[in-house]
Ligand SMILES: Nc1ncnc2c1ncn2[C@@H]1O[C@H](COP(=O)(O)OP(=O)(O)OP(=O)(O)O)[C@@H](O)[C@H]1O
């Protein structure tokens with residue numbers, strides 16, 4: 001059918017034509033904002049899930065809801081190369097200027113600007129970040145050089161400025177697994193301060209399942225301040241809706257077994273649903289999308305997924321990393337003990353431990369529990385098996 005009207009969105013972060021499921025995560029978020037604005041406290045949210053399950057899309061939805069609720073959302077994506085302090089200084093400045101334009105700054109906003117100026121000079125002493133605030137830096141505020149303390153001062157100051165304008169500020173961070181432990185601790189500490197003061201400032205984030213910074217001592221403390229919902233495959237009825245509704249919006253229907261087939265193949269993973277929907281639409285002659293169309297589209301879907309979703313993730317892997325992942329794939333999609341993977345490779349665990357560590361560091365594997373590792377990408381075992389023969393792995 002007409003490709004120019006294809007309503008599916010198999011692209012990273014692309015808001016789907018029909019946003020399926022996630023009702024709990026959306027409701028909880030709305031309630032969080034409403035409660036904070038009323039001066040109540042509530043746990044904020046850090047959403048985790050595998051690649052392609054819809055974390056970025058959900059954060060986008062959070063951004064929209066925040067706007068809807070009269071909040072100021074400021075969002076950012078974290079990367080390995082992010083300089084956290086300067087980034088926070090920029091985001092906080094953006095937040096303050098949206099809470100209140102400079103011409104209408106009240107007492108609290110001016111005080112927040114002074115704190116921000118001080119924070120900017122602390123994280124960038126050359127003054128490169130402190131332009132545009134036009135106030136003297138506040139002495140004794142956000143100037144200790146201890147990130148946790150200083151960021152808490154910033155959140156607090158912005159909180160008072162926001163409250164003065166009867167609004168709130170929410171920082172939305174994507175890919176927070178890239179935050180270093182002290183950075184995540186600083187964010188958690190800053191939220192702790194705003195909770196103590198009952199101020200309408202918080203942060204919500206999304207990232208891969210294993211958030212290294214949350215390990216250990218920071219954890220029990222963090223768990224009182226945050227919920228950690230895990231999102232994944234859509235349940236069957238919602239997966240069906242994700243397939244059916246975009247086509248319906250273009251006046252096109254599906255044969256019911258055709259939808260069954262897509263849901264079964266994709267296991268309800270959002271990215272795969274979008275990819276399959278797109279391929280089926282393009283192959284179909286219309287007016288409906290039939291089971292035959294969907295069966296025919298299968299090879300296209302595999303090829304497209306390999307190209308757009310899987311292959312990019314192996315391209316920067318060394319031959320030994322590839323072999324490690326191929327050995328894991330041989331064992332199936334679930335979490336595997338390091339020793340079992342080493343067995344397939346005919347090696348001792350300790351010999352391959354550095355490879356495993358690198359794959360975790362690159363975000364290709366995560367450790368759902370001690371001693372185990374799992375792919376962060378759904379159906380990656382299937383891909384690795386297509387991509388590479390087990391013969392390429394040295395025999396055990
Ligand atoms: N609730 C949803 N309903 C329907 N489609 C969705 C939903 N959420 C996400 N998608 C689709 O799934 C795909 C992946 O979404 P997104 O990029 O948000 O995933 P992600 O978890 O952020 O992935 P990554 O870990 O790779 O960043 C996109 O094509 C998007 O359109």
Ligand SMILES: [Mg+2]
Pocket residue numbers: 012013055056057174
């Ligand atoms: Mg994402």
